[in-house]
Amino acid sequence: MARRLLRRGEARGEIVIPAVPGMLDEYVQMCSKVFATVGSPFTPEQLAHLRTALESQLTQAYQATQRSDIIISWHTPVGTALNYHIQPxxxxIAETYDDWIATREPPLFGTQPDARVWDLASEATDPKQFSILDIGAGTGRNALALARRGHPVDVVEVNEKFVDMIRQEASRERLRMGLIQRDVFATSTEDLDDDYDLILLSEVVPEFRTADQLRTLFQLASDCLAPGGRLVFNTFMAAHNYTPDESVIQLGEQMYSRIFTYAEMAAAVADFPLEQVSDDSVYDYESTHLPEGGWPPTGWYPEWVTGQDVFALPRELCPIDMRWLVYRKQA
Structure with a gap:
């Protein structure tokens, strides 16, 4: 009677889920369970066909951008037949942050500058003689705070709305800042100086997709830092005894958490005149050094920087961690 009841019903639905090709088995299993629940269990042959279709669309979506989904829509007319459609x-990234601006309550990334960045800049005896390049400045929480302290600050940001936010605030406070809207890694560095004392990238490298992009970053730092100048950025690093597989890398990208190994980082910086001078846990450093009321910067920040957006595990068991890495340009 239950089977007959389902045959007389009609159902339709849609599943929107991040595109992670390495987790194909999970997608097939999910669809199989959903379709069986509404009275349309698939045969092995039908599941094989579904798997092939899913694999193709997952690959297409993931190759297009790390911020990609697949949409699985389905409909069961009267009877046991089920029609489904898969599209990427x-x-x-720019569209993603446009959505953030439109749908999320500010502050998007917190109100305080990063403690690690602030501490490095604070080592300067005269801020006016300590120039800074902020790549991927976002809403400008680092750049604006540093400019208020007196540092000459240049900002490179790809998102037009973020640039407008920074420009308006800098104009209102009459801050000395250079603003450049573009992808800093897509063109030459002719519009940048070659003697910055500090280059910073906060929450930018987790958007990288390849180790070649790391080398591009180290090349830029080599070209644009003054001798003795430093490069600081945060990125997700795999534990020394752990090598993430492709599914982990892909899911990490979907969670704003591109993961690199220490071997990849060492290979990327090789042959550049840059020496690593520190490696600190972002969670430990920021929670300890941010001013009172500054921790956490946002509600999602603690779980994100400890890898728990990728692994549903307690912090101490996560095999990845966001780290602050600092490099000094050799003379």
Whole structure:
């Protein structure tokens, strides 16, 4: 009677889920369970066909952008037949942050500058003689605070709305800042100086996709830092005894958490005149050094920087961790 009841019903639905090709088995299993629940269990042959279709669309979506989904829509007319359709949906990083601006309550990334960045800049005896390049400045929480302290600050940011936010605030406070809207890694560095004392990238490298992009970053730092100048950025690093597989890398990208190994980082910086001078846990450093009321910067920040957006595990068991890495340009 239950089977007959389902045959007389009609159902339709849609599943929107991040595109992670390495987790294909999970997608097939999910669809199989959902379809069986509404009275349309698949045969092995039907599941094989579903798997092939999913694999193709997952690969297409993931290759287009790390901020991609697949949409699985399905409909069961009267009876046991089920019709389904799979399509990819890609979104650029810029479009993603446009959505953040439109739908999320500010502050998007917190109100305080990063403690690690602030402490490095604070080592300067005269801020006016300590120039800074902020790459991927976002809403400007680092750049604006540093400019208020007196540092000459240049900002490179790809998102037009973020640039407008920074420009308006800098103009209102009459701050000395250079603003450049572009992808700093897509063109030459001719519009940048070659003697910055500090180059910073906060929450930017987790958007990288390849180790080649790391080398591009180290090349830029080599070209644009003054001798003795430092490069600081945060990124997700795999534990020394752990090598993430492709599914982990892919899911990490979807969670704003591109993961690199220490071997990849060492290979990327090789042959550049940069020496690593520190490696600190972002969670430990920021929670300890941010001023009172500054921790956490946002509600999602603690779990994100400890890898728990990728692994549903307690912090001490996560095999990845966001680290502050600092490099000094040799003379």
């Amino acid at each position: 949906r890609a979104k650029t």
